[in-house]
Amino acid sequence: MILAIEKQVSLAQYTTLQVGGVADYFYRLTDEGELPELVAYAEEKNVPITILGGGSNVLIVDGPLHRLVLKNELRGHGVTVKGDGRTLFTVAAGEEWDSFVLRTVEEGFAGLENLSGIPGTVGAAPIQNINAYGAQVADVIESVRVFDTKTGDFRTLSKAECLFGYRESVFKTPAGASLVVTAVTFALAPAGVANLAYRSASQSIARYLEEQQITAPTVQDIRKAILHVRSNIGMLKGQFRSAGSFFKNTIVSAADFARVESIVLSQFAEQHKKLSPWYWILPDGRVKLSTAFLMECTAYNKSTYGEKRWQGVVGLSPRHSLSIVTEAGATASDVQVFVTEIITAVEIIFGVTIETEVNFIL
Numbered sequence: 001m002i003l004a005i006e007k008q009v010s011l012a013q014y015t016t017l018q019v020g021g022v023a024d025y026f027y028r029l030t031d032e033g034e035l036p037e038l039v040a041y042a043e044e045k046n047v048p049i050t051i052l053g054g055g056s057n058v059l060i061v062d063g064p065l066h067r068l069v070l071k072n073e074l075r076g077h078g079v080t081v082k083g084d085g086r087t088l089f090t091v092a093a094g095e096e097w098d099s100f101v102l103r104t105v106e107e108g109f110a111g112l113e114n115l116s117g118i119p120g121t122v123g124a125a126p127i128q129n130i131n132a133y134g135a136q137v138a139d140v141i142e143s144v145r146v147f148d149t150k151t152g153d154f155r156t157l158s159k160a161e162c163l164f165g166y167r168e169s170v171f172k173t174p175a176g177a178s179l180v181v182t183a184v185t186f187a188l189a190p191a192g193v194a195n196l197a198y199r200s201a202s203q204s205i206a207r208y209l210e211e212q213q214i215t216a217p218t219v220q221d222i223r224k225a226i227l228h229v230r231s232n233i234g235m236l237k238g239q240f241r242s243a244g245s246f247f248k249n250t251i252v253s254a255a256d257f258a259r260v261e262s263i264v265l266s267q268f269a270e271q272h273k274k275l276s277p278w279y280w281i282l283p284d285g286r287v288k289l290s291t292a293f294l295m296e297c298t299a300y301n302k303s304t305y306g307e308k309r310w311q312g313v314v315g316l317s318p319r320h321s322l323s324i325v326t327e328a329g330a331t332a333s334d335v336q337v338f339v340t341e342i343i344t345a346v347e348i349i350f351g352v353t354i355e356t357e358v359n360f361i362l
């Protein structure tokens, strides 16, 4: 088979930040059966393979990128009803995530409603274990079908083998770096009870439902509320040139937390009073800190949202502190400088290094 591989393709157009360089080789993957041949091609050209979904969680450097980039356009759905009352949905990795969520919610299945409105593809959902409003996709993943570019095999990983954690999975470790996700199987509950975890995760969702006088929300009500709130905070695809939250929340040891807390109480009492809770104690004794709160104590705070603080083309979203936005003319280097400034500002005050959620493609 002759593969129609394009050469010297600009990748900025395929990312939501709309920055990034030119890839040596680029291919639209519509058939997983082509993967062995694509691996052989990459080996012949001596370049690594990079998978791109919707480009909504990447910062691609300005390049050139000596890579074979596979734009995931694998399509298809299958449904199996299991004897235990669950329904399994097997979805090709290149399907759009939110179209799949919409379909399950419209059909009354519970499990994905809290993850409404997240941009990107189905295949990328397990990569960082997408989460929002008290839900994480790992809770409903049954298995993940992968192609291993190292061994040339297709195989199916169980949920346990995916090693899901907070914004983490095996796919983000060296052991999973050679895996291409080609399909994901989800187990959803038909006529299921809506996930009410949003109540502790977001007061805005609860407030919206209260305003609508909805006391026992259905999965459809929750999707509607979440899309409403996401739109208010600029977290729907296309509202801004962003990659969503650029930073993860920050997990620290109990000792580091004690230091951070004493700095907050002595120097940032006002922010503490206004923005609590800003930390959560984890079952293993470590503490998750709100990175938005830490930033609020730096010069990168609410009063400066919306300002394009780096070269007039990169800044924080006017509606969300963790979201970095770009304007026409911005480059990936501009974004990288701005990100480094923020990380340094937090480090200087708290001695804590905040981590990026977005994947850097170098």
Ligand SMILES: Cc1cc2nc3c(=O)[nH]c(=O)nc-3n(C[C@H](O)[C@H](O)[C@H](O)COP(=O)(O)OP(=O)(O)OC[C@H]3O[C@@H](n4cnc5c(N)ncnc54)[C@H](O)[C@@H]3O)c2cc1C
Residues within 6 Å of the ligand: 016, 050, 051, 052, 053, 054, 055, 056, 057, 058, 072, 093, 118, 119, 120, 121, 122, 123, 124, 125, 127, 128, 129, 130, 131, 132, 171, 179, 180, 181, 182, 234, 235, 236, 237, 238, 242, 243, 244, 245, 359
């Ligand atoms: C406005 C906005 C809001 C967002 N809100 C949220 C949110 O609430 N919660 C949340 O968790 N995320 C959120 N995100 C981040 C992003 O939407 C998700 O991480 C999404 O899953 C990325 O999908 P994608 O297809 O765009 O992946 P891409 O950005 O294309 O890729 C992301 C990473 O996964 C790898 N990858 C992609 N597909 C595959 C595959 N098939 N096999 C192997 N590796 C693969 C890529 O190489 C890359 O490293 C948001 C982003 C935006 C722009």
